[in-house]
Amino acid sequence: xxxxxxxxxxxxxxxxxxxxxxxxxxxxxxxxxxxxxxxxxxxxxxxxxxxxxxxxxxxxxxxxxxxxxxxxxxxxxxxxxxxxxxxxxxxxxxxxxxxxxxxxxxxxxxxxxxxxxxxxxxxxxxxxxxxxxxxxxxxxxxxxxxxxxxxxxxxxxxxxxxxxxxxxxxxxxxxxxxxxxxxxxxxxxxxxxxxxxxxxxxxxxxxxxxxxxxxxxxxxxxxxxxxxxxxxxxxxxxxxxxxxxxxxxxxxxxxxxxxxxxxxxxxxxxxxxxxxxxxxxxxxxxxxxxxxxxxxxxxxxxxxxxxxxxxxxxxxxxxxxxxxxxxxxxxxxxxxxxxxxxxxxxxxxxxxxxxxxxxxxxxxxxxxxxxxxx
Numbered sequence: 467x468x469x470x471x472x473x474x475x476x477x478x479x480x481x482x483x484x485x486x487x488x489x490x491x492x493x494x495x496x497x498x499x500x501x502x503x504x505x506x507x508x509x510x511x512x513x514x515x516x517x518x519x520x521x522x523x524x525x526x527x528x529x530x531x532x533x534x535x536x537x538x539x540x541x542x543x544x545x546x547x548x549x550x551x552x553x554x555x556x557x558x559x560x561x562x563x564x565x566x567x568x569x570x571x572x573x574x575x576x577x578x579x580x581x582x583x584x585x586x587x588x589x590x591x592x593x594x595x596x597x598x599x600x601x602x603x604x605x606x607x608x609x610x611x612x613x614x615x616x617x618x619x620x621x622x623x624x625x626x627x628x629x630x631x632x633x634x635x636x637x638x639x640x641x642x643x644x645x646x647x648x649x650x651x652x653x654x655x656x657x658x659x660x661x662x663x664x665x666x667x668x669x670x671x672x673x674x675x676x677x678x679x680x681x682x683x684x685x686x687x688x689x690x691x692x693x694x695x696x697x698x699x700x701x702x703x704x705x706x707x708x709x710x711x712x713x714x715x716x717x718x719x720x721x722x723x724x725x726x727x728x729x730x731x732x733x734x735x736x737x738x739x740x741x742x743x744x745x746x747x748x749x750x751x752x753x754x755x756x757x758x759x760x761x762x763x764x765x766x767x768x769x770x771x772x773x774x775x776x777x778x779x780x781x782x783x784x785x786x787x788x789x790x791x792x793x794x795x796x797x798x799x800x801x802x803x804x805x806x807x808x809x810x811x812x813x814x815x816x817x818x819x820x821x822x823x824x825x826x827x828x829x830x831x832x833x834x835x836x837x838x839x840x
Contacts, residue, residue, distance in 0.1 A: 500726045501796060502620070504719040505674040506663065507712055508789075509611065513678035514709055515573075516608045517686070519601070524690035526605065534758060534766040535598055538777070539605040541757025542784055543569040546749030550741045558737045564798045564808050566613050568745025570790035572815075573603040576783045579819045583779060583826045594769035595776040599783060602754070610790055611675060618797045619670035628669025632679075635661030639683035651708035654684050672797060681705065720789060727796050727809070734806035742791065742811025747818060751781030775829045782825055785818035 519526040526532045546568035554561040576599060584593035639658035642648040659677055666676035686705040758777045762768070768777070791812035799805040 497726055500719070500723055501793075502667070502673045503663075505723055505793065506677045508716050508719060508723075509675055510677040510680060511709055511712060511716055512573075512607045512611070513681035514705055515604055516611075517681040517705070518690045519604050521686070521688065521690040526601070527690070531769075532601060532605075534761045534768065535601040536605050537761035537766065538598075538754045538758045538780075539602050539609065541753030541755075541760075542571065542602065542606060542750050542781065543609055543753070545753025545756075546745035549749040550745040553741045553744060554737075557741075561738050561741055561804065561808070564738065564741070564795065566610075566617065567791050567794045567798060567808055567812060568742050568749060568787060569606070569613065570610055570787035570794060570812075571603045571606040571750075571784045572786045572788040572790060573600070573607065575786045575788055575816070575819070576603060579783045579786065579822050580780070583783075583823060584776070593776075594772040595780055598769060598772060598776075599780045602780065602784060606784070607790070610794075611678060614794065614797070615671050615675055618672060618794070620667070620672045620797065623670030624668045628665050628671070631661045631665030631668065635659070635665060636679065636683065639680060643683060643685055649685060649704055651684060651704050651711070654680055654704075655708075658683065674793070684708065723789075724792070727792060734803070734810045736803070736807040736810075738804060738807030739811040739814065742787075742795075742808050743814060746785040746787050746791075746811070746815050747782075747821070750785040751778060754781035754784060779822060779826045779829065782818055782822040785815060785822075787812055787815040791815060 516526075518524055521527060526536075547565045550568050551562060551565040554565070577596070580593075580596045580599050584595045586592060635658045638661060639654055642653050642658065648654070655677070659680065662679060663673050663676040667673040684704045687701055687703045691701075755774075755778050758768075759774070768774075792809060795805060795808040795812050799808060
């Protein structure tokens, strides 16, 4: 019966796809394939990190541990968006819809920068500031996914179709997991995945987010070791096997995403560029730092071995928005000069890397162990 249900569902999906002319027309676009289909696997891996961080032992599982980084995350999203939005209203209101662009933090790149700055502890463990940054970046990703889904619809929505196909996709995934006990990740992607994707597409929610629910609908470990923690790459549950297989293809997809979307002329530098960079380079560190201090005033404590200078450094490292900032730039504006302007800001966010290193050197040389405003 389960097999017939799956086959019948697939036939229904294929029939609706053939009948949908707008879908067939859009599928011919390379931008559509890259941005709406291939990037879905990138966001699936982001969803996997968020899901695992909520398991016992994960960064978001303990309210006490997560409270202060989440406060920092709120500041690191609210301040950049406010600076961008106010600046747009003052200088060019047509850029206002891009307010979410500087809210992004690129986990991989900010982690690499932090590794260059913060040494390992005497026990050989990662510096607590790196763990603080990773938790902040994961929470930022979670917030970013919600904002993308809520504020940046990809097309006119059909909520009936959305509900029908998403519910069908969820039920199929649960059938595979709870009834058929399927351990391979492929059936989840190939059977439930298309229903989720088409439901998001029809519902006007960006289809690149469509596979994120699968991170909650596959067999997984019952605890979390932490992103990039020793032993994490050896885990053999379905969710981790999926990540192991898709990690390299997703890196290629990101390269293709950059190739297809990142091309801008030097003349693209403009108001949008300044707004994005102001949000990232001023709003990110300021928001993270001030909200962390507010959390401390409310009784929350930094991890042992981390001080407020480290928080400031983490704030600048988190200003590398690149991948997600570039993605939001593409969905916030149609192709043209305005999109090129904000995309330039997303690309130039890489300058946060040398800036963070310089600030870390300055604080180490001139302030040593003195914590700002203490």
